[in-house]
Amino acid sequence: MPDTKPALSKVSVMQDLLKVVAPYRWRIAAAVVLLISAKISTVLVPLLLKRIIDALSQPQTLKALPIYLLAGYALLRFSSTLFNELRDLVFSRVTQRTVANYAQMTFEHLHLLGARFHAKRRMGGLLPDIDRGTAGIAFLLGVGLFTLVPTLIEIALVLGIITSRYQAWYAGFIMLTFLVYTGFTVVFTARRTIHQRRVNRLDSSAKSRLADSLINYDTVKYFTNETVEAQRFEEIMRHWTEAAVANQKALFTLHVGQSAIIACGVAAVMLQAGSDVMAGRMTVGDLVLINAYVLQVCLPLNALGFVYREARDAWVNAERLFDILHERPEMEESRGMPALSPGRGEVVFEHVSFSYEPSRPILRDVSFRIAPGATLAVVGGSGSGKSTLARLLLKLYAPAEGRILVDGQDIARVSATSVRSMIGVVPQDTVLFNDTIGYNIAYGRVGASQEETVGAAKAAHIHELITTLPGQYDTEVGERGVTLSGGERQRIAVARAVLKNPPILIFDEATSALDSASEHAIQQELNRLSHNRTVLMIAHRLSTVVDADEIIVLEQGRVIERGSHEELLGKHGAYARLWQLQQREDMDQRAAASRA
CATH class of the missing domain: 3.40.50.300 (P-loop containing nucleotide triphosphate hydrolases)
Known part of the structure; x- marks a missing residue:
């Protein structure tokens, strides 16, 4: 049973999603009520339009302009728009909060994963995976839900009205169009998904290559390999272009096929309606009503195809995010340890x-x-x-x-x-946050006061240097602390350890990358820091x-x-x-x- 595992995985993901949205069930219920109200208003519009056309087609029987019908028609159209906007407003907090929760969960989960995972991960590819994943969840939860459900409601209401008022031919044509359209969309969307996965994979690879090359900017310059880096990136982008074009070709086939199926369905219904009008079995108002309903069904049917296609894309985009969330920490600890x-x-x-x-x-x-x-x-x-x-x-x-x-x-x-x-650690290579010097020192003990931060800097003999900088403790250090020398970064590492004040210290080749003068100075500070530890x-x-x-x-x-x-x-x-x-x-x- 090859499909068992993927099916279970999707069920598991949907269960996780439902847990996240569970606190907003009343908002979801209100949004569904507004959604149904909007669809009922939309379906009633053609019925009222038929009555207006039939009434105006026989002016000799009218005693006055049917103002109430015209006003009702305008009100129904406005109500449909109003209910849809209210639905989006009510549901907005659910969508945004869910996306924020997943982003937060992913952020926390990445910090829980072990050193093996982070030793092998590629940051340039990981970040696009997270961005696409959260966007995919937003689509699945919002647009997917509020396009699929209302479309099915609308089709059901239209079929019910047409079946109760007209010959079975009309409902049959609509149902046949719906079934052919659905089958075509499912088959060709599955084929296109292969191309979409390849595009995503190559996009992540390109982002990883870009990030890795920029991180190693100095190395590229040392060996004058700008051309080599450009050629490697160009190769990835060439494959990405080919995959994107193949994806667009598959999308073209899907769109044209969907439009052809809808056109055939509309033509069949209108030919039958025209014949009935000519034979006197229907009025012009009936023809307008059926035409409106056919278009009303076909447009959401087209939207349904779009949603299914985009939902598959969104699922593909979310796959990697779900994989990350289901990645188990190498040293998973039991709760309450x-x-x-x-x-x-x-x-x-x-x-x-x-x-x-x-x-x-x-x-x-x-x-x-x-x-x-x-x-x-x-x-x-x-x-x-x-x-x-x-x-x-x-x-x-x-x-x-x-x-x-x-x-x-x-x-x-x-x-x-x-x-x-x-435990306090002074590593061989101190990497700083792209923030201020004060923030990086205070990271040793979050919540430390300015006086404690300055005291730690003095103990590490870096306070004097900091005071000569224009921003002093508010000076930005740049990404990974590139604006500071190796010795200055090491002194900040020592200051962090001083501020943490732990009973155990680890010095991991803390002076091996420094010159003799800096090594001697920092070694003295390490010796002082080691006292009674x-x-x-x-x-x-x-x-x-x-x-x-x-x-x-x-x-x-x-x-x-x-x-x-x-x-x-x-x-x-x-x-x-x-x-x-x-x-x-x-x-x-x-x-x-x-x-x-």
């Missing part, structure tokens, strides 16, 4: 193993303990698993084997939020870890050495070799600088 009880900040790794991919183990049976207030440094080559330790401690990933304890509590059994609230220091340069209480050396995910700086040098092992290598590199650099 207890919080980590605050303690002195002891951290213990017990026989921890981990891999991002099953075929590539990153950590193998790693164990260590960081006593409260102590500093543990982790060193090793690239790819040895140093930064993975920080990610595991922050519960961004879960160990494949072993466990991690904070103050004697297994972090797998407590909420991630409570664990992360106890438990510190996990991940380092590439060994000169930054000589004062650590314990140093462990990782190689291919295993702890191969541990001890203090002096103890490790005395072992003449891997650490000693790394130390000697870096000392020689430093001497060579100093000699080169002196010659320069």
Whole structure:
């Protein structure tokens, strides 16, 4: 049964949608009442028009102008428009609130998804998927509902009136037109959906390519690859153009076919009506009535085809959004998970193993303990698993084997939020929000006062720099903080950690990307920040870890050495070799600088 899964998926999505709109059921009921009232007014218009035409066709029997009929005709037309506008006004809050709720749910859900999802996602393609998805939901809920339902009501009312007043031929022609039109629309819309999906996929790919190229603007300039980037983008857009043209061709076939079916239906009804008028079985007013009803049915029938077609497009657009909402977090926590009880900040790794991919183990049976207030440094080559330790401690990933304890509590059994609230991080590459310096520092503790923010900046020795800027703490830092140097961004990261004031700190190669002067200055600030706190220091340069209480050396995910700086040098092992290598590199650099 290949269709079972998609059908269940659609049912699940509709159930979710109904839950979101449930609080607005009275507004929906009022909108439906107004909708039915508008359709009744619309259907009564031709009946009144027939009476006016029949009356005016025999002026010799009229004693006065049928003002009440003419006034009623105008009133019915106005009522139809009024009821439709009131319906849209009443239902507007339902549509807008639902779209806002889905946007909010998607935003929150994306923050709940794990690090694996965000490591693989493409931002340039994700944002258009969300935009199209919310627009699709708005269409399905609003235009789709209030075009499909009134069209079916209108067709039912018209068929009822024609069946009760005229020969069965007329209702038969209308029903046959309706059935042929519906079958044609369903078949050809399904074919066009294939093209629409391809257009959406290529559009997302183009947006991803555009965003990725602009994010790496500097790299493009460094290697003078503007032409290469333009050619890659042009290739995607060429495929997109071909897909869009194919989609338009399918749309052309659909539109022309729908119009031909309606034209044939109208012609059949009018030929029959003309014959009946000529034979004296109907009046001119009857012919006008039938003509009005046929057009009244065919126009919404055409609208029904449009709605079905657009609803399929809207569903295609919403598919990716629903996929995102149904994406389960890698480390989904049960509700009501207890919080980590605050303690002195002891951290213990017990026989921890981990891999991002099953075929590539990153950590193998790693164990260590960081006593409260102590500093543990982790060193090793690239790819040895140093930064993975920080990610595991922050519960961004879960160990494949072993466990991690904070103050004697297994972090797998407590909420991630409570664990992360106890930890401050100064990363290797600090990325800032496109906002002010003050906002970025205060992000360390939302709600902090201006005085506390300034105090944290002073502790990180960046206050003096900020005061020299025209906007001071209100200075915009640009996207990802590009208007600041690497050292300045690192000081803001330190200020954030100061403001958060956590018992546990992680320094993830916090000075590796800086020059010697900046490295020395920030290292002093990190040392001050580490006072009386438990510190996990991940380092590439060994000169930054000589004062650590314990140093462990990782190689291919295993702890191969541990001890203090002096103890490790005395072992003449891997650490000693790394130390000697870096000392020689430093001497060579100093000699080169002196010659320069």
